[in-house]
Amino acid sequence: MGDLNLVQHATYSPTWCMACKSDTGPFIDTRIEEVTINTAHGAEIFTGHVYICSSCVTQMAHLIGCIVPEEARKLHDERGELLFRVQILEDELADARDNKVVSREDFKVWLGETVKADAELKAKPGRPRKSAE
Numbered sequence: 001m002g003d004l005n006l007v008q009h010a011t012y013s014p015t016w017c018m019a020c021k022s023d024t025g026p027f028i029d030t031r032i033e034e035v036t037i038n039t040a041h042g043a044e045i046f047t048g049h050v051y052i053c054s055s056c057v058t059q060m061a062h063l064i065g066c067i068v069p070e071e072a073r074k075l076h077d078e079r080g081e082l083l084f085r086v087q088i089l090e091d092e093l094a095d096a097r098d099n100k101v102v103s104r105e106d107f108k109v110w111l112g113e114t115v116k117a118d119a120e121l122k123a124k125p126g127r128p129r130k131s132a133e
Ligand SMILES: [Zn+2]
Pocket: 017, 018, 019, 020, 021, 022, 052, 053, 054, 055, 056, 057
């Protein structure tokens, strides 16, 4: 088989898709120009171009695990949205770091030490009391 070629119209006989008989392009021209077909009258050699329409190629590609153009576009769009979201999160993270925001674990340690120090202060005898004026 020679190189495959994309054509908009099937210009050589039989001017249709070998798989589904559609005459609507675009087609892959397989450049296969001679096919032996068994008929009621015996084997006959067919000469012409073997075309496969884009719909059949898409179905074939999908069957072997390729993504079709519609799926590729959807994945491309989703990728763009995710990259945008990652950028927002990275910007928020950089802002949080710049503002000296503490991590949740550091905050728990700080809170525990504060509660402990407050309890120790309250337990001390003779600690100054606030007046209720
Ligand atoms: Zn077809």
